[in-house]
Amino acid sequence: MRRSPLGWLGLYAAVALIAVVALFPFYWAVVSSLEQGSALFAVHYWPPAPAWDNYRAVFAEQDFGRNILNSTLVAGATVLLALGAAVPAAYALGRVRFRGRGALLFTILGVSMFPQIAVLSGLFELIRALGLYNRWPGLALSYTLFTLPFTVWVLTVFTAQIPRELEEAALVDGASPLGIVWRIFVPLLGPAMVTSGLLAFIAAWNEFLFALTFTLNNDARTVPVAIALITGASQYELPWGRVMAASVIVTLPLVGLVLLFQRRIVSGLTAGAVKG
């Protein structure tokens, strides 16, 4: 399509506006995290004397390393749990026509729309009964509430697209159903598994309500809880430099994931929703 110079100008003005609005809060967090002492108490659009003090303080004044480790363990275990359960389920839902299949799919999708608060008291009780209170496996288990339904949904969408002939050929060769899932579907579903695994990882890495409620101290606290609980002597003495440094640290891996896997994330988000 041909576009007039004025059209180009308007387009690039819109592009610039979107980029500035999307990026400015990140820029501001980085600038603030590099300021030290009283420099923070004046608005600088560029840090006057950039220093790493806040980053050092995040690890020195609290065990932020432990929080990062907890978050990584929780998110990793959540992904394994969700994929481990969802891959066989997606084969069953995507390849086998049985009665009640549609109803089952929508029930599973419905679970992902549960308000987390609605299961909080029952889940709290369950986690304590299992001895998982204030332990990271408890968080990973509870996170299947919102990661498993959309993992099943996304993988079912992709499974249903795999040509029937591949499966029939394997059946003729005498492969067992589990063999078919393992040898044919898992390799073909690789890209879809990366996509839904990424989405599950990000959801688990970012979760706050369960992480706040099912942990007691730093042994199991994840990064969002640690950042939310950084406090000063009073509301007005919040160590904002440290809060921003911690925010920048947890944002970096997510920025990396987004830049590396942008296309996959978008395809997963839209497969999970547009078809729904």
Added chain:
Amino acid sequence: MRRRRPLTLHRHRVRTARWLLLPTLGLLAAVAAWPLARTAGLAFTDATLGSPASGRWVGLYNFAALAADPAWWEAVVNTLRFAALSVSLELGLGLGVALVLRRAFPGNSVLRAVVLLPWAIPNVVSARMWAWMAHDVYGVLNDLLLRAHLIAQPVPWLADAGTALAVIVTADVWKTTPFVALLLLAGLQAIPAGLYEAARVDGAGPWRCFRHVTLPLLRPAIAVALVFRLLDALRVFDVVYVLTGSSHTTATVSVYARQQLIDFQDFGYGSAASLAIFLLVAMGAVAVITGLRVRLEAP
């Protein structure tokens, strides 16, 4: 003795499918169905956080108390106000961003990645970033607005209920507009280009193309985005909790229920509030899905 029918291939596959579904159904029973049933049961007792099992049956007492608590109704109003404001802004802005992203221009894929960044970070982090930007004394928001002469003196954004809601909505809109934009972009890309050419041949300008081709064909995508966003907005917790704590002037229903459950350790009453939220969200879902006639299709 009844003779077993020989297993046909299909029946064999259905039987295998049941086994393959077992882990998923087991996990969802454990983390969704059972806890929801427990919450529903606890809502009729006076259980406490310390010993949930030893609660006594109190009938509808908790629900009567909930209906009589002005703080609960304030939370309901706060939630509805937040949902209406944030979802309509997200849909409007998301459509704008999607229309820009649909254009072919150098740097399009870079902009797509940039737009995705706010979506990827934790709510807690975006709430903290906005709290700091909206700081009454050292905040950049006041500084920018003062420089632009839009305000005469610094505004204590988070101290007043109205401006605090504005900050909460802004933080949420900033973070979730990308999701809406990407959903709508996928919808836009599914519109056949031939339709636009036909409209142009018929002499339709850009506005009429948008009004009579884009909007009607985008309706299903808009409806799906609306369902997802509305259900998310009705259960909002993180951004409100981090920006204004449990302050009742901005507390949403989820913040209210958690405060009752955990801070006040009132498991029975808190469960009643949680159950009410579940019904609120379920009704919202049914109303939107039937009202907009969202077509749900199993893959």
